[in-house]
Amino acid sequence: MQENYLAKWLSGELSEKELAEFKKSAEYASYQKLKEVSSTLKAPEFDVDQALTQLKEERIGNAPKVIALNPFKKFLRVAAAIAVLIAGSYFYISTLDESVTTQFAERSEVILPDNSEIILNAGSRVSFSEKNWDEKRNVTLKGEAFFKVAKGKKFTVSTTHGTVAVLGTQFNVENREGFFEVTCFEGLVSVAYNNIETKLPAGSSFMVINGKIVDTTAPNTSQPTWVNNESSFERIPLGYVFAELERQFNIEVNSQNVDRNLLFTGTFSNTDLNMALKSISTPSRINFKLEGDNVLFYAKKTP
Template sequence: MQENHLAKWLNNDLTEAELAEFKKSAEYASYERIITASNQLEAPDFNAEEALIAIKNQRTLKDAKVVQLHPFKKFIRIAAAAAVIMFGSYFYLNNLDENIVTEYAENKEVVLPDNSKVQLNADSELSFSERKWSKERNVELKGEAFFKVAKGKRFTVATADGIVAVLGTQFNVENRPGFFEVTCFEGLVSVTFDGKETKLPAGASFIVIDGKITKTSASKMQQPSWVTNESTFKSVPLKFVLSEFERQHNVTVEIQDIDTEQLFTGTFSNTDTDVALKSISAPSQIKFKFEGSKVLFYGDKNP
């Protein structure tokens, strides 16, 4: 990389050829992430023009000799670029949140700073700030997770559909497109949905399907079934069952001539694809065709 590529990139002065060369460098990706993070952060007011004038004046006072302007401007650009990178790195590292992601057919266990444990289901994402944890025990969840919360101050789980708040308990939260469910297994859970708070004792669940609250009976389970590699449903539209099958088995699901709004009650294996297909198709009275990484569910007519 030419020594002035960084400064010219920051000033948007690179030619197309220089930009292409710069993007091939090992440092480019790091510079781009830091600049992106820096642009999203609030920083103290800083007048770059005044700072450059001050540096120039200071150098002039120290050195009375006449020097060429071009080399000095080049030095200033590189110094300014270095300052931006250092400044951006400081704020980037100090505001970086922890972000844990699972892929299809993958689970992860996460230990939070207070030793609370989180089991993250497939195709899910958990975010929190370790730096702010002592003041705010907050996490953000996309997908599904089972929480075993250490006793202490208020602990909250924020999702796109609602907020779950507890002190010390065990509960499961699932937040998928069109589906939101919170189940309390121990202690007491508070769920805020659409501005209204609902308290759940152990064994109770709060379910919202396509924006509507759905009543459900109490459960005697000690933990969600997916923790032991099974997915369990009770009167849930088939479309959510097929989506979960897709996540757990890392396959592409296609449908033909079936009613995905029909309610499904049952369990399928998260590890044995053949058994899972039969567990879904039999009670739903549908057929399936499994080829490679694709599954076609269809009705009476042959595909």
């Protein structure tokens, strides 16, 4: 790419052939993104004609009339445009949220700016603004995470199902498609769901399955079992158990003649696939077949 293509592109002076060549360059996508972001910003007022008049009075004085100012005027316009692009890129980058994502069969630990801790379960994502953290301690969650919140201002977890608010405590939030559960292990948690607020003291849970609030039993552990490589369920539809099995082992689960709405109570290991399959199939009275990364659960009467 020729060196003057950027300046000509910013001033709209590229020919069709030059523009086509410029778009093929590796830098074009980045310049276009910055241009789009900067277009939403309002640049400081800059009167080019007034600046040129002042410059002529102070620096040029009695210079010969043959000096052409028009090229310099174009240069100032390009320089101003580049300055806006630089300011826009800084604004764009500085406002980006920090985010951490885990893939299937993966977990991650996140330390927040106030030393609060997040343990992120498989197939999950959290994001937060490090720049504005002191003003607003808010985390957006998709998936499941266990939180150990340092005491301080209100701490909120935003999900597609509802919002969880605390001051300093330990709790678990699972936000999956059709499934929402909050369990408080220490302190007091406030859960806002459908504009109704529910207070959860330590040792209690709030659960919603397919838009319906369901009763739950008190947890008998000091933290979620998945932190210790076990996935536990209390009267949960088999379909959600299969989905968790997929996340923990990065496999594909299918079923044949199996009622996925059948309620399952039990625990499976997150580190031993064969043991996990037996832990699900035996109490559910179904069979399984494992081939590579694919598992088929089927009813015993199925040929």
